Amino acid sequence: MKIPALFLFTLCWTSMLFAQSADTGTLPYKYEELTSxxxxxxxxxxxxxxxxxxxxxxxxxxxxxxxxxxxxxxxxVCAAAAKEYAVVFxxxxxxxxxxxxxxxxxxxxxxxxxxxxxxxxxxxLSRNGLKKIILANGHGGNEAFLEYFCQSQxxxxxxxxxxxxxxxxxxxxxxxIRSLSKAKLDxxxxxxxxxxxxYIRPDLVDADAIKSQxxxxxxxxxxxxxxxxxIWWFARFPNHYASDVAGPNKKLGELLITKDASQLAExxxxxxxxNTIEQLQQEFYNRAQNPAKK
Ligand SMILES: [Zn+2]
Numbered sequence: 001m002k003i004p005a006l007f008l009f010t011l012c013w014t015s016m017l018f019a020q021s022a023d024t025g026t027l028p029y030k031y032e033e034l035t036s037x038x039x040x041x042x043x044x045x046x047x048x049x050x051x052x053x054x055x056x057x058x059x060x061x062x063x064x065x066x067x068x069x070x071x072x073x074x075x076x077v078c079a080a081a082a083k084e085y086a087v088v089f090x091x092x093x094x095x096x097x098x099x100x101x102x103x104x105x106x107x108x109x110x111x112x113x114x115x116x117x118x119x120x121x122x123x124x125l126s127r128n129g130l131k132k133i134i135l136a137n138g139h140g141g142n143e144a145f146l147e148y149f150c151q152s153q154x155x156x157x158x159x160x161x162x163x164x165x166x167x168x169x170x171x172x173x174x175x176x177i178r179s180l181s182k183a184k185l186d187x188x189x190x191x192x193x194x195x196x197x198x199y200i201r202p203d204l205v206d207a208d209a210i211k212s213q214x215x216x217x218x219x220x221x222x223x224x225x226x227x228x229x230x231i232w233w234f235a236r237f238p239n240h241y242a243s244d245v246a247g248p249n250k251k252l253g254e255l256l257i258t259k260d261a262s263q264l265a266e267x268x269x270x271x272x273x274x275n276t277i278e279q280l281q282q283e284f285y286n287r288a289q290n291p292a293k294k
Contacts, residue, residue: 073138190243
């Protein structure tokens with residue numbers, strides 16, 4: 001469609017006027033929705049805090065979409081940022097997922113690449129002024145990797161901090177969550193995740209397929225004691241599904257998301273108003289540079 005010149009002029013002029021007052025209006029928290037000039041305002045408003053919602057692309061039982069962890073983490077991260085402003089990184093799907101390589105659709109990148117992408121993402125965020133980075137993990141298989149990534153920040157001096165979000169208990173919401181939960185076994189693609197996806201994107205939950213595969217523990221390494229092996233998960237849940245009940249329950253999903261969102265909002269607020277981690281990190285780097293110095 002061709003736009004008349006006069007209309008185009010009026011449109012541009014109106015946009016210029018609007019742009020002048022844009023900073024006082026609603027500022028998007030999603031990184032990809034910010035214009036470059038508004039990005040500068042966003043960094044300031046966020047106090048340099050950026051949250052990376054970490055998900056993965058993997059099978060989620062027979063009934064949930066491959067990107068479930070992306071949808072779920074993004075949902076509670078955005079709810080937290082709406083409460084306590086922070087910049088939210090676009091859906092992040094590079095992580096540890098070798099244990100699902102036998103299932104269709106899994107994207108399992110090499111460990112070198114996964115490490116490098118996260119490392120460079122953090123330094124690019126820092127270069128852009130986002131120096132307080134929260135990893136908000138929605139994928140169980142990422143936990144050890146993300147903890148090790150945080151520990152590795154001490155290997156060399158950094159001008160930013162990385163914090164892994166650790167949700168905890170909530171006496172009020174936990175009680176409500178327990179009253180709605182029916183499953184005895186609720187892990188991967190189970191009752192909780194099915195509930196969250198039913199709340200976020202019910203159209204993507206294939207309710208008819210829920211019982212088409214077993215999510216029960218196969219216990220094929222039950223006799224192994226005192227040992228950890230990477231094949232443990234496949235030994236127990238070869239269908240990449242771990243639950244006895246996965247019926248869609250929107251209310252339960254909403255509560256699970258609300259709980260994570262409010263705790264994450266607290267963490268954002270803490271980092272915006274507190275520099276203790278930065279100070280301790282700098283003290284550590286200084287001492288680590290010359291440990292024998294008196
Ligand atoms: Zn998941």
